[in-house]
Amino acid sequence: MPRCPVDGLALIPLESLRDAEGDPFLGATIAERFVILGRLGAGSMGTVYRARQEAMGRDVAIKILRSDRAFDAQAKARFTREARAMSLLSSPHTVTVFDFGEIIDDSPDADLGLGAGGSLFLAMELLEGESLGQRLKRDRRLSVVEAARFARHALLSLAEAHEKGIIHRDLKPDNLFLTRLPSGDRQELCKVLDFGIAKVMSDGEQPVDALETQAGTVFGTPRYMSPEQAQGKPLDARSDLYSLGLLFYQMLVGRPPFIDDDAVVVMARHIKSTPLPPIEAAPDAGISRPLSDLLLRVLAKSPEDRPASAKEFIEAIERLVPSRSPADEAGSQETEVPPAEASATGQLLAVVDRTAKGSRAPDARRLGARAGLIVGMVALLAVLIALALMASRQRSQGAPREVQKYVGIAAGAAASRASPRSALDPPGPSPVDEPTSAPAPVAPSPTASPSTSAPVIPASRQVRPRQRNYEKFQ
Structure with missing residues (x-):
């Protein structure tokens, strides 16, 4: 059974009371500031209403002493005592009283059907729960x-x-x-x-x-x-x-x-x-x-x-x-842990720790691979420099143009295998690809001795790059 939010008394179902449409307080203004919106219930001491305090922009609960109890001196004393005691308290754990007063016949509310003794009201916070x-x-x-x-x-x-x-x-x-x-x-x-x-x-x-x-x-x-x-x-x-x-x-x-x-x-x-x-x-x-x-x-x-x-x-x-x-x-933590997981915190920490330790090996392997790649690129750079010097000397000695071209392509193919990213970059000018005024290509004599300082690779031993690499650099 519902209870009065003020005194905890059992509330009588509205059906057992008079029709709400006949309640003179519905729609009335109490003490020139509380507009009655509806009935919340009734107890042995009074009726509790929901009201709107427009000036404060809030809904409140108003308890009005029942008219048949308004003639009872003890009932009035109890109602007054309740209001007086609660008005002295400000704890957030005590229901807050906003106002208390009389409703009398010579007030603007004279149409409320009250007797000569009038009645009393108590306005307080409206609680949900x-x-x-x-x-x-x-x-x-x-x-x-x-x-x-x-x-x-x-x-x-x-x-x-x-x-x-x-x-x-x-x-x-x-x-x-x-x-x-x-x-x-x-x-x-x-x-x-x-x-x-x-x-x-x-x-x-x-x-x-x-x-x-x-x-x-x-x-x-x-x-x-x-x-x-x-x-x-x-x-x-x-x-x-x-x-x-x-x-x-x-x-x-x-x-x-x-x-x-x-x-x-x-x-x-x-x-x-x-x-x-x-x-x-x-x-x-x-x-x-x-x-x-x-x-x-x-x-x-x-x-x-x-x-x-x-x-x-x-x-x-x-x-x-x-x-x-x-x-x-x-619930107050930044990350909420479900109860089932919270009960196995030690186990979760152990799993996380093992995962952290196991992750070091892959990191070391990746670092080793990167180091190997760097060494390979340095070696390749040295080869390219040597080839460039060789080509330059070949030009000065009348080296065949065709050989120079294939050497440049082979170097580019090797670079593409060493660094995939470089294959996507536009190639810059290379000494072996620059126009030259050297004579028409002529195969070197088999008996010719290559220079000891910069050996020249015979044309018959040049290795053409694979077609897929060649097409990439056309």
Whole structure:
């Protein structure tokens, strides 16, 4: 069943209420600044609407005290107390109140059908998400890290409230709301709702808690009451810590420590019974012994045996449980590692290391090949220089033109085999290809002795280049 985002009360289906078209608040402007857009639901204390605050450009949730409760002094006092307590708080883990006021008949909203006493409204942030109660109903229990995070968030809200003399007195799963930041942070934010029966201890005025005038009256939810609350004794901040400890216990174990259909029996167990240690109640939940002992300390019967403050409780949680789960940590890294791979990090590192070592051999072979190519090119260059000198001397001695041409082609073919890139470059002028005024080609005499300083290769021993190389240089 949906819950009121303000006080956590069950919302009555709209079909069971009067037709929305007959609701005088729909389309109305409240306090000259909130335009009612639609109904979100209704509880025993009031109706919750979605409204638009045009001046601020935002949608808000507005709770309006039901007209039939507007004549009830206690209902008005509770509504006012809730607004007053929440207006004192600014923690991001407490639902934010924007405005509070009266709706009276002599205002521009006189057509709202209100009685002479008018009514009250409370405007606050509009939350998107679900209550802890809804989450536990679906998932039964949470991981240790997630449960610790939500408990810590709630304690941060309570720490501020306690510092300002406010005791919540009604912590329960439906009064913790799980939402996400607009920035899209992966982690959920837990906010505390419903300070409707909160007790403001340091008012400086007459007691604002009208319910306190009824001596011995017990207020709250029996399943999540502290022992002193169940007995109607005076309360302080440690009563809220006990209730929050019950919620933490349920998030870890999957159920509260004391369950019974009879509220009186449950209250009696809070007073007299010792809860089963969480580590024994849920041995497969990954609860450490120190964390289990901490919860038993928080659930001590005497307030003196519990942590002295919400801050002390927070510090104890932070010592025992990391603030982020492995999945959250992985999401914050530059490279996200899937859980299956993250569990075998050592194996992955070993594979990477072996790959790195094995890659050195191919690199060395490539370097050796490059060195050999360089040496070959240097040798080829020396041959070309020698051939050029030989051709030059042949010209001076009347060497045949045809021999000179084939020598140049053979040199070009050899260069193409030595360096494929050079075959793509346009050939520059070569001394053997330059025009010359030498006589017509004449084969040298077989008996002729070649010069000892620059031997001349006989024409009969010249090797023509392969046709494919020759065609490349035409």
